[in-house]
Amino acid sequence: xxxxxxKIAVLCNYRLLPERVGGMDYFFWRFDAECKALGIAVHxxxxxxxxxxxxxxxxxxxxxxxSLESAFLSYCQADTDRFSxxxxxxxxxxxxxxxxIKQKTxxxxxxxxxxxxxxxxxxxKKRLKKRLKGxxxxxxxxxxxxxxxxxxxxxxxxxxxxxxxxxxxxYNGIVIENIKERISxxxxxxxxxxxxxxxxxxxxxxxxxVHLLPESIKKYLKIDVYGEGPYEENLKQFARNKKVVxxxxxxxxxxxxxxxxxxxxxxLHPTHMECFSLTLxxxxxxxxxxxxxxVGGNLEVVEDGGNGFIVPVCxxxxxxxxxxxxxxxxxxxxxxxxxxIVTEFSIDTMVSKHIKLFGI
Numbered sequence: 001x002x003x004x005x006x007k008i009a010v011l012c013n014y015r016l017l018p019e020r021v022g023g024m025d026y027f028f029w030r031f032d033a034e035c036k037a038l039g040i041a042v043h044x045x046x047x048x049x050x051x052x053x054x055x056x057x058x059x060x061x062x063x064x065x066x067s068l069e070s071a072f073l074s075y076c077q078a079d080t081d082r083f084s085x086x087x088x089x090x091x092x093x094x095x096x097x098x099x100x101i102k103q104k105t106x107x108x109x110x111x112x113x114x115x116x117x118x119x120x121x122x123x124x125k126k127r128l129k130k131r132l133k134g135x136x137x138x139x140x141x142x143x144x145x146x147x148x149x150x151x152x153x154x155x156x157x158x159x160x161x162x163x164x165x166x167x168x169x170x171y172n173g174i175v176i177e178n179i180k181e182r183i184s185x186x187x188x189x190x191x192x193x194x195x196x197x198x199x200x201x202x203x204x205x206x207x208x209x210v211h212l213l214p215e216s217i218k219k220y221l222k223i224d225v226y227g228e229g230p231y232e233e234n235l236k237q238f239a240r241n242k243k244v245v246x247x248x249x250x251x252x253x254x255x256x257x258x259x260x261x262x263x264x265x266x267x268l269h270p271t272h273m274e275c276f277s278l279t280l281x282x283x284x285x286x287x288x289x290x291x292x293x294x295v296g297g298n299l300e301v302v303e304d305g306g307n308g309f310i311v312p313v314c315x316x317x318x319x320x321x322x323x324x325x326x327x328x329x330x331x332x333x334x335x336x337x338x339x340x341i342v343t344e345f346s347i348d349t350m351v352s353k354h355i356k357l358f359g360i
Contacts, residue, residue: 006084006358007108009040013068013090016050021255023278023347024204026175030351038360042085057176062242069097076104083107085358089244090114094133094159098140108189110143110357112170116200116273116296117154118297119313127158132230134159138166139245147172147296148276171300173350175280176342180262182287188220188327192288194257194279197229203271205236209270209323211242216325218247223268225250226257261286271312274298275319283354284308285341289333296309 010031014024028044035042042059049055049062063071068091086101087110098109122130144167146152151169192302195201203225210218225235225248230248234341239245254260261267267290269282274296281301283290288336290308304310311318311333325331 007043007082008035008085008087008358009043009045009072009083011045011068011069011072011086011088013047015027016052016055018050018052019255021053023172023282025055025175026347027173029057029222030347030356032058034203034355036349038355041095048153055073056292065073069095070255073097073100073104073154074215075231076101085110087198087354087357088112093143093144093155094137094345095131096137098137101292102140108142110138110145111141112145112147113151113155114150114172114275115145116275117325119295125187129249131160134163138163142166145357146168146212148300150300153277168358170350170353171322171345172276172278172281173345173352174285174345175258176285176340179282179285180204180259181285181338182265185265187328187329188217190263191223191268191323192261192265193223193225193227193268194261195225195227195229195269195271197225197227197232197235199231199234200230200271200273201222201229202272202314203231203235205270205316205319206268207235207239207242207244207248209319210244210247212316212320213323217324218244219322221247223248223328224264226252228253244350250301258286259283261288264288266291268319269298270311270319271292271298276300281341281345284337285345287336287338291319297347305333307333307335308342309333 020103044058046060046067047068049060057232061075082105084107086107088114093111093113111250123235144155144163146155146169147168154170168226179230193203239248239312267288269280269290269292271293276297280290284307289303291311292302295308295313302308302310309322311322
């Protein structure tokens with residue numbers, strides 16, 4: 001097919017919010033611009049429309065009150081043009097929807113999985129249901145993209161090893177040029193948390209860890225927390241219960257978070273579940289090492305003792321012990337953590353690899 005007449009659809013179950021502009025927004029903008037440069041028309045299907053940032057340059061068909069899947073099927077019914085490729089982000093995989101769109105179009109269907117898995121894994125019932133869905137509906141999907149090696153392994157665990165030949169890894173990337181770099185370190189160090197505030201992010205473990213610290217550290221320690229979410233009031237109440245309110249400053253969301261990391265010495269990221277964290281990439285790009293857990297794709301970017309430290313998940317005592325070592329200077333990261341991110345996890349690399357899925 002002549003690339004100049006190619007038309008693709010990108011379905012993203014991702015609400016567009018001007019107060020929350022993150023890595024995926026920048027990816028969507030750059031991917032659209034690169035497609036246009038190659039003569040590829042992109043129709044974007046989001047839950048809502050928007051004109052902040054570069055969204056005003058995108059051709060957006062909003063689902064409005066419908067589900068994204070039903071809105072897209074309705075669009076395909078009315079639109080006589082055919083897509084050469086259909087890409088999905090943040091949609092449930094291996095559902096009847098994929099059979100329906102395969103019946104309506106000859107497009108290559110590419111699905112991108114961004115979803116973390118529970119620490120204890122899915123229930124037996126849910127595992128069996130996913131395996132059945134994989135057996136029935138995976139045939140209608142041409143390419144499964146995982147945002148980490150961990151994700152690809154989980155995809156095969158979910159839907160069956162028979163999809164292995166259709167799987168590939170494309171790491172999420174970040175806009176590195178927007179991120180200011182930390183120049184020097186401090187002792188005692190400055191700590192920051194940047195996270196959506198939900199239970200699975202494990203910030204309650206950090207609160208417990210601070211509660212366990214000796215008073216000689218606790219009376220001086222300050223941890224800034226950037227982010228919002230449904231668990232915020234629970235975390236604040238837990239901090240009151242543990243008498244560590246003065247140690248945490250909840251600063252809400254920031255539209256310029258890329259300029260914030262460089263003001264700190266370590267990112268604290270005690271997450272219970274992760275797919276592939278853009279927050280870790282942004283922190284490391286700012287030359288700010290991270291303290292995190294060995295879940296999801298974290299070990300694919302963080303080397304224990306190299307560009308950060310790995311502590312056991314759900315282990316407040318271990319987190320407290322690490323803070324003590326860093327506070328007293330017994331442990332530290334000396335290497336510049338930015339170089340690895342520049343070479344392996346830039347948004348340009350991410351866009352380029354997504355474009356290559358078209359066979360270009």
